[in-house]
Amino acid sequence: MNRKWLAFPLSAGVLIVLGIVAGPGLLKADDEETPLGKIMEKVNKHNSTILKGTRNKVNFVKSHKDVSKSAKEIVELAKEAKPIKDAVKKAKKEVGDPQKKWDEYMDELIKTSEKLVQVSGKPNAVYDDAKKAFGAVKKACADCHSDFRVDAEGSP
16 A cells, blocks of 8 residues: 555656756757857847737837837847848758858848838828838748748758
C-alpha cells in the first residue's frame, strides 16, 4: 500500500531533477538569436502598435502620432536590416537571386513605411489613407516572409 503512494512523489522528483539538469542546455539554443532576429522582433512590436492604431477610426484619431512614430521606426529598422545577409543564406530554394530579392523587399518595406509616416503624421490624418498605406506595409512583410522566413523547425 505504501509503495503506491510513494510512486508519484518519486517520479515527480525524478522529473524535476531531469528538468533542472537538462533544462538550461535546452534553453540555450533559443537564446542565441541573430542580429536580424532581434531587428525583426522590434519590427513586430512596432507592427502591433500600428495594427492597434489602425484598427478603427476612433483608435486612429487617438493614436495616429504613435502610428507615425512606429512607422518611422520600421523605416530605420529596415535600413538596418538590409545589409544583414542571414536571410539571404536561408532563402527558400525557389528564390532565383536571393540577394536581389532581399534588397527589393527591404526597399519596398522602406518605401511603404515612409508612405505610412507621411499619411499618418499629418495633423489632419485620414484613417482610410492610413489603413490603405498600412495594408501596403503588411503586403511588403508578407511577400518577404514568403521567400525568406524560416519556420520554427529550421527548414526554409
